[in-house]
Amino acid sequence: MATPDAVVIGAGPNGLVAANILADAGWRVVVLEAAPEPGGAVRSDRGLDPDYVHDLFSAFYPLAAASPVIRDLHLERHGLRWSRAPAVVAHPLEDGRCAVLGSGVHDTAASLEAFAPGDGAAWERLYALWQRIGDDVLGCLFTPFPPVRAGLRLAARLRAAEGLRVARTMLLPARRLGEEEFSGEGARLLIAGNALHADLGPESALGGGFGWLMCMLGQAYGFPVPVGGARALTEALVRRLEARGGTLHCSRAATRVVVRGGRAVAVRTEDGVEIPARRAVLADVPAPLLYERLVGEEHLPARLRSDLRRFQWDFATVKVDWALSGPIPWRSEGARRAGTVHLAEGLDELTLFSAQIAMSQVPRVPFVIVGQMTTADPTRSPAGTESAWAYTHVPQAITGDAGQDGAGAITGKWDEREKEEIAARVEAQIERYAPGFGATVRARRVLAPPDLERLNPALVGGAVNQGTTNLHQQLLFRPVPGTGRPRTPVRGLYLASATAHPGGGVHGAPGANAARTALRALNLRGTPAP
Template sequence: MSAPDAVVVGAGPNGLVAANVLADAGWRVVVLEAQGEPGGAVRSDRGVHPDYVHDLFSAFYPLAAASPVIRAMRLEEYGLRWTHAPTVLAHPLSDGRCPVLSRDLRRTASSLAGFAAGDDGAWERLYRLWRRVGDDLLGCLFTPFPPVLSGLRLAARTGPSDGLRLARTMLLPARRFGEEHFAGEGGRLLIAGNALHADLGPESALGGGFGWLMCMLGQAYGFPVPTGGAADLTGALVRRLRARGGVLHCRSAVTRVVVRGGRAVAVRTEDGAEVPARRAVLADLPAPLLYGRLVAEDDVPARLRADLRRFQWDFSTVKVDWALARPIPWTAEGAHGAGTVHVADGVDDLTRFAAQLAMGRVPDVPFTVLGQMTTADATRSPAGTESAWGYTHVPQEIRGDAGDDGLSGRWDEREKDVVAARVEAGIERLAPGFRASILARRVLTPPDLEDRNAALVGGAVNQGTTSLHQQLVFRPVPGTGRPRTPIRGLYLASATAHPGGGVHGAPGANAARAALRAPRTARSPRRLRPRPFLG
C-alpha cells in the first residue's frame, strides 16, 4: 500500500472530523489513536454498573447540534440518533423556585417571569437578537480567525452602531450581563451557570457572552444526547470515515513527529514504526503536548517555546457518576424533567466558588453541573432508575482547602470521598433522599481523567482557559488564530486551536481545510473508491 496523504494523530472528535474532511476530498487518511478505543472525550461505558451507561467525559452536545461542520456530515446516515430530555436545563433553589430553560420559548420565558415581572420579555428580546445574528455569530466562531465572510455578513446585518453594542454585550461578565437584562435572579442564574460550564466565573470578561451563547443554543437546539451513549457519536464518525476509505489504528501512540527540511514528513509510534505522510500531519492533541513531546526541541522556534510556557489550562475537573435506584427526588418541580441541572443557590455562590478556585483552594461548597441521562435517553438505565453524573471544578494547582478536610490534590481514596461527599451534600439539600438512592458510584479525579485521555491535562476538559486573553488570535499563543504551525505540513487540529473547547469539530475541520489549501509538494492524491477498514 502506498503512503497515506495524511496522518491524523488522535481519534478525538476533532481528529475524526479532520480525517473525514480530508477523506471527502479524496485523500488517503490514517488515524492513529493511543487509547484502545476512539473518541477522546466522547466515550461511554458501563464501568459504574453493568445495567447503566455512563458517558466518561462529555455528555450533552448543543455545539454539535448547531455546528455546520457536524451537520454537514449527515451522521444520521451512519447510525447517529439524537434524543432530548423534556426540558433542557434547570437551576433549582432551596426556596423551591426554579428557572427552567426549555426548547419551548414561552415556557422558558414564563419560568423567568416568576422571578421578576418583565423578565419574560427580556428573555424573548435576547432570543430575537439570537435569531437575527446567531447563524453569523456561529459562522464567526467556527471558522479560522479572522472570520471574513461571516464577519462581513454580521457587520452588514447589524451595522456599525449595533455591531459595537453586540461586541460589548459579548464581552460582558456574566454578572453584569444578567444585571443589565434581568430584574430577577432566574435569568441571571441561567447566564452565569452556563458561563461556568467553561471556566468563566460571574466576574470574568466574556462570561456573559458565552453564557448567553450556551443559553441560546439550548433554546434553539436543546442539549441533545446520542441515543445509547456518547460513544454512538464517535461510532458514527468512525463509520463515515471508513466508508470513505479512511483507516483507524487504536493502541498506536505517536511519540514523534518526524521533521526533515523544516517539513513534517512522518510520525513515529511507540513501537518504533514510522508512518509516512505525503501531504500533512494533523495533531488532535494539546499544543503544549505537541511541541513539548512530539516535536524535537530544535524544530520549535524559541519564541513559541516561550509563549507556551505562559499557556494557561482551564480549571481541573472532578466527575462523579452514579447508578441511582430511582430518579432524583428534587423538591423543585422544574428540575424533574431537565437533562442538565445546576446546583448552586445563587449568583453570589457562583462568585464565591470562582473566587476560591482563583485562590487555588478546593471549594467547600462546589458548584455542580449535573446530568440526568436516563431522563434525556431512556436507554441509559432500567425503567424507573437514573444514570446520572455531576462534575465540579477544582484548581489546577491546589494551594489549600476552603473546607476543613485538608484536601491537597493527592486524590487518594480519602480525598475522592471528601469531594464526592461535598457534591452529594449540595444535591441532597435540594433533593432529600438522593443519597439513599445510590446503588453504585465512581469518582474520577483529574489524574483519572488524564489517564483515560492524555489530552485532558490535569483534568482540563476545555484544553485551555476560555478567558479572553487566550481566545481568537491568542489561542493557543499570540499569532494568527489559525491551525498552521511553524513546521510546514504540520497542523494543530485540537481544541487548543481556535475556537477552543466543545464538541463541534471546528478545530479539526479548520486544520483539514488548511492542509487542503496548502501548496502541493507531492503528486496530487488520487480519488479513492471506498474500501474496507484495514488494520
C-alpha cells in the same frame, strides 16, 4: 499499502472530523489513537453497573447540534440518533423556585417571569437577537480567525452602532450582563451557570457572551445526547471515515512527528515504525504536548517556546457517576424534567466558588452540574431508574482547602480519602435541593483529575476544555498570541485539537479548520514530493 496522504494523530472528535474531511477530498488517511478505543472525550461505558450507560467525559452536545461542521457530515446516515430531555437546563433554589431553560422560548420566558415581571419579555428579546444573528455568530466562531466571510455577513446584518453594542454585550462578565438585561435572579443564574460550563466565573470578561451563547444554543437546539451513549457519536464518525477508505489504528501511540527539511514527513509510533505522510500531518493533540513531546524544541522558534510556558489550562474537573434506583427526588418540578441541572444558591455563591479556585483553594461549597442521562435518553438505564453524573471544578494546583483544615483537607493527592471527601461535598450539594438523594444511590464512581487524564491524556490535569476560555487565550491568542489558525511553524503540520481556535466543546471546528487549511495549502503549492 500505498503511502498515506495524511496521518492524523488522535481519534478524538476533532481528529475524526479532520480525517473525514480529508477522505471526502480523496486523500488516503490513517488515524493513530493511543487508547484502545477511539473517541477521546466522547466515550461511554458500562463500568459502574452493566445495566447503566455512563458517558466518561462529555455528555450533552448543543455545539454538535448547532455546528455546520457536524451537520455537513450527515452522521444520521451512519447510525447517529439524538435524544433530548423535556427541559434543557434547570437551576433550583432552596426556597423551591426554579429557573428553567425550557424546550420552547415561551416556556423559558414563563419560568423567568415568575422571578421578576418583564424578564420573560427580556429573554424573548435576547432570543430574537439570536434568531437574527445566530448563524453568523456560529460562522464566526467555527471558522479560522479572523472570520472574514461570516464577519462581513454579521457586519452587514448589524449597523455599526448596533454591532458595537452586540460586541460589548459579548464581552461582558456574566454578572454584569444579567444585571443589565434582567431584574430577577432566574435568568441571571441561567447565564452565569452556563458560563461556568467553562472556566468563566461571574466576574470574568466574556462570561456573559459565553453564557448567552450556551443559553441560546440550548433554546434553539436543546442539549441533545446521542441515543445509547456518547460513544454512538464517535462510532458514527468512525463508520463514515471507514466507508470512505480511511483507516483507524487504536492502541497505536504516536511518539514523534518526524521533521526533515523543516517539513513534517512522517509519524513515528511507540513500536519504532515510521508512518509516512505524503501531504500533511494533523495533530488532535493539545498544543503544549504536540510541541514539547512530539515535535521537539529544535524545530520551534524561541518565541513559541516562550509563549508555551505561559499557556494556561482551564480549571481541573472532578466527575462523579451514579447508578440510581430511581429519579433524583428534586423539590422543584422543573429540575425533574431537565437533562442538566445547575446547583448553587445564587450568584454570590458562584462568585465565591470561582474566587476560591482563583486562590488555588478547593471550594467549600461546590458549584455542581448534574446530568440526568436517563431523563434525556431512556436507553441509558432500566425503566424507573436514572443514570446520573455530576461534575465540579477544583484548582489545577491546590494550595489550600476552603472546606476543611488539617487532616481532612483536600491537598491534590487525590487518593481514595480525598476522592471520598470531594464526592461527599458534591452529594451534600445535591441533597440540599433533593433530600433523600443518597438513598437512591446503588453504585458510585469518582473520577478525580488524575483519573480523567489517565483515561484521556489530552485532559491535562483534568482540564476538559484544553485551555482556559478566558479572553486572553481566545481568538488570535489561542493557543498562543498571533495564532488563531491551525498552521504551525513546521510545514505540513497542522494543529487540529481544542487548543486551537475556537477551543473546547464537541463541534469539530478545530479539526475541520486544520483539514481545510491542509487542502488549501496543497492547492497553493501543488503535491509535495513523496
